[in-house]
Amino acid sequence: MAIIPDNIYKYNDYDSGREWYKTIQLRSRKFTCANCSSYVASDEGYAKEHLNDYDGGISPGSSLVYGIYLCPHCDFPTYFTENNVQFPMPSFGKEIADLPEDIDYLYNEARSSFSAAAFTGAVLLSRKALSNIAIHFGAEDGKRFAFYVEFLDNNGYIPKNSKAWVDKIRKMGNDATHKKEAKTKEEAETTLKFLEMLLVINFEYLKEDL
Known part of the structure; x- marks a missing residue:
């Protein structure tokens, strides 16, 4: 050293x-x-x-x-x-205050992974964060990722014209888990951009006390 x-x-x-x-x-x-x-x-x-x-x-x-x-x-x-x-690269995306702890740490770990050029890790963490968002809003724990995608979509937590983004994240998450190919910077950007949008809409803009 x-x-x-x-x-x-x-x-x-x-x-x-x-x-x-x-x-x-x-x-x-x-x-x-x-x-x-x-x-x-x-x-x-x-x-x-x-x-x-x-x-x-x-x-x-x-x-x-x-x-x-x-x-x-x-x-x-x-x-x-x-x-x-x-x-190091800058952390991708914005800081979002007052997120639930089990979502906040995943989101920020995904941002840190991107900063360290660990793009496959950023994709997997983003996928896990998306599952935790669904669980936070009442989805049953222990289900497959596709179940959480449908839960978020069917219950109005995803803008109507954005499901294609979620399907893209689901595919990236499955590829990162089951295939040898590492994920690219562009793929990590896509997952983090969507995750950030979902967090901003459902936690920053739609607080119960507003």
């Missing part, structure tokens, strides 16, 4: 804080920070490999292959691979 030396940060004389040590100027990149959720543009960090190095930075005509960018808002490091993949 790598040991991070105590002097990895240098002292900041202006605000008595700490900042990253010996950063360089990089080609500017826009991204959403996984730590603070801000959409930022950063040109500070560390280059794994770059061209036309000059004075400890990147020349205007250079091509950064991959490296670490620091968020100008919270100073959190974000790594971009040579294939332009971001680690």
